[in-house]
Amino acid sequence: MATVSASEDAALSLGRRSYALTVLFLINFMNFYDRQVVGAVGEKIKQEWLLSDGQLAGLTTAFILVYAVVGIPLGRIADRGSRRLMLTGGITVWSAFTALSGAAGSFATHFLARMGVGVGEASLAPTANSLIGDLFPPHQRARALSIFMLGLPFGTAASYLISGLIVQATGGWRPALYAAAAPGFVIAIFAYFIAVPPRSVQAHTSEPTATSTVASIATILRIRPMWWIIASGALLNLVLYALSVFSTSFYIRYHGLSIDYATRYNAIVTMVGGGLGMLIGGWLGDRFGRRGASARLLVAMGGVLLAIPFFWGALEAARGDAIVSAACLGGAVLLTYCYYSSVYAAIHDLVPSTLRGTAMSVYFLVFYLFTALGLVVFGGLSDAMAARALATGVTAAESRAIGLHDAMYAIPASCVLLVLVLFGASRSARAGER
Numbered sequence: 447m448a449t450v451s452a453s454e455d456a457a458l459s460l461g462r463r464s465y466a467l468t469v470l471f472l473i474n475f476m477n478f479y480d481r482q483v484v485g486a487v488g489e490k491i492k493q494e495w496l497l498s499d500g501q502l503a504g505l506t507t508a509f510i511l512v513y514a515v516v517g518i519p520l521g522r523i524a525d526r527g528s529r530r531l532m533l534t535g536g537i538t539v540w541s542a543f544t545a546l547s548g549a550a551g552s553f554a555t556h557f558l559a560r561m562g563v564g565v566g567e568a569s570l571a572p573t574a575n576s577l578i579g580d581l582f583p584p585h586q587r588a589r590a591l592s593i594f595m596l597g598l599p600f601g602t603a604a605s606y607l608i609s610g611l612i613v614q615a616t617g618g619w620r621p622a623l624y625a626a627a628a629p630g631f632v633i634a635i636f637a638y639f640i641a642v643p644p645r646s647v648q649a650h651t652s653e654p655t656a657t658s659t660v661a662s663i664a665t666i667l668r669i670r671p672m673w674w675i676i677a678s679g680a681l682l683n684l685v686l687y688a689l690s691v692f693s694t695s696f697y698i699r700y701h702g703l704s705i706d707y708a709t710r711y712n713a714i715v716t717m718v719g720g721g722l723g724m725l726i727g728g729w730l731g732d733r734f735g736r737r738g739a740s741a742r743l744l745v746a747m748g749g750v751l752l753a754i755p756f757f758w759g760a761l762e763a764a765r766g767d768a769i770v771s772a773a774c775l776g777g778a779v780l781l782t783y784c785y786y787s788s789v790y791a792a793i794h795d796l797v798p799s800t801l802r803g804t805a806m807s808v809y810f811l812v813f814y815l816f817t818a819l820g821l822v823v824f825g826g827l828s829d830a831m832a833a834r835a836l837a838t839g840v841t842a843a844e845s846r847a848i849g850l851h852d853a854m855y856a857i858p859a860s861c862v863l864l865v866l867v868l869f870g871a872s873r874s875a876r877a878g879e880r
Contacts, residue, residue, distance in 0.1 A: 462641045463581050467593055469636045470574050473537050474597025476630050477570050479605040480544045480563060481509065483626045485691045486609035486709050487619035489698060494619070495553045499692075499832075499850070503825030506691050507818045508557050512564035514814035521572035521807025522659050525800060532573040533637040540566025541630030548623030571810060572803035579794050579802050580643045587794055588735055588742065592728025592787035599720020599783065602690060603713040610694075610709025662804045669796050671739065671878065674871030675789060676809050678746070680816035681864040682785055685857050687817050688824045692850060693775070699847035701768035711772045719776040723749070723783030731788035739795040740876035742788045747868035749784035750861055756781065757858040761851065782861075796875065828853040 484491065484505050492502050524532055543562030550556035574594055582590040609622040666672055693715075697708035727745060734741035756778035763771035797805040832849025836842060 466577065466581060466640045467590060469633070469640055470533075470577065470594050471597050472633050473533060473570060473637060474574065474594055475601040475604070476537065476541070476597075476626075476633060477567050478598050478601030480540060480626045480630070481567065482602045482605040482690055483544070483609050483622055484547075484560065486606045486694060486712070487613055487622050487705075488691065489695055489705060490613055490619040491556075497553065498825070499695075499828045499846075500822060500825035501553070503691060503821040505557060505560055506687060507821050509560045509564040509567075510687075510814045510818040510821070512561045513568045514811045514818070516565055517568045517572065517807040517810045517814075518659065518663075518804070520569045521804040522662065524569075524572040524576045524803030524807075525662070528642075529573050529577055530638060530640055530642050532569045533640070534634050536566045536569030536573070537630045537634045537637060538566070539569075540564075541627045541634070542566075544623055544630070545627035548620045548627070568807075568810075572806045575790065575794070575806045576803040577640075577642065579799055584791075584795065585732060585736070588731030588787045588791035589728040591790045592724045592731070595724050595786045595790070596721055598786065599716045599724060599779075602720070603715075603717030606694070606709040606716065607713035610706045610713075614704075614706040659804070662801055663808055666797060666801060666805050666808055669878075671743075671796055671871050671875040672793070672805070672809075674867055674874050675743075675793060675796075676812045678785075678789065678864060678867045678871055679809050679813035681860055681867060682750075682782070683813050683817045684820040684824075685860050685864070686782070687821055688854070688857060689775075689779075691821065692824075692828070692854070696850055696854065697768055697772075699843070700851045701766055701771060703768055707768075711768060715772050715776045715779055719779035720783045723780040724787055726780070727784030728787035728791075730784065731791050735788075735791060735795070738875065739792040740872045742792040742795070743868055743872040743875055745788040746785040747865055747872060749781040750868065751865045753778040753781035754858050754861045754865075757861060761854055761858075792871075792875065796878075824853060824856060827856065 488502050488505075491497065491505070492499075520532070540563045543559050543566060547556050547559035547563065550559055575591075578587065578590050578594060605626065608625065612622040612625055613619055693712050694705070694708045697703045697711055698705060703711065727749065730745045731742045734745055756774045760771045760774035760778065763774065793805055793809065794802065828850045830849070831852040832845045835848040835852075836845035840848065
């Protein structure tokens, strides 16, 4: 259980590295499983408490806001404190609050419990990125990050699939949350036995080592490409969170699927498309990463650019043709998910190794605040579009289907802006590499 010494780290076995990466993947799997379960059963929650789309989006907004605010101090702890205890404590906390959110007797208490989930989950990204940066050399880092980040599509897909089946079998949404909470307590035990390497010292920057949170953030923000990268994260996660929160509702309302089929479609799209995209992004990120962070950022830009017509095709599919819509979304997700492993590896290239946890926290702070606001706007846009459709004389159910469908055109539109931001990030990184 003890942290390995520098000499031991030099010979740190493949088995110990593999164990650490496997446990990190499992924690990330449950991170996204627990995070997505509300999206998977959102229609049932909405029906029980008579919520609007804006209120439904507000559940995710609550999680995001807390995640963003507590991320900075947790990022500093990841850079300076016990990373093993951060992982063990984090997954325990969010699993407990997931169970409490299932026991909630009102929208208000459920809302507060989701905020508690955000506190626990905010510990993972900075801690895991700090560990992976010390466990793996730069030429293997994007692939290692891609394996860790497979927890995103696999955890999200499993949440859609299993939560949908639980709702179908029980008729309620609460058992799905209890099922989401249980595995985390077991994985927390595995996390406690990770071999933690010593923190590496990376002399690729002239900046002195920061000793305070403010000084650390200032050091990170003096790295010009990070401004572009943070902006790209805000746009990307607005797109993907809007998709994850409302795609089940989209299949149900617009294409007429039952909740179990809607969640199955989402599971397949996310697992196959997201999984392949993550691995391809990791492979391309390491291959082109030999040319520097700017090349890694171009990999992400190319993926998003190619994803735009697929997002558009998913919305242009004929009403009721869920297979065509899902196939297009699968292609879009595959291409978009190349972002994660390539851009996260670029952050490692650009930021001093002693500030990786804080850098990821700053990155998450900005994009989650933006996403929180964006989701409220998106939910409000869906409600406004539904009201406009209702004024034409269609039924209330039909208006909600049309409203959500029309609001989702904001997704490919946001991707256009994301391409431009990633191009700017690559240009900025390239200027620093000359």
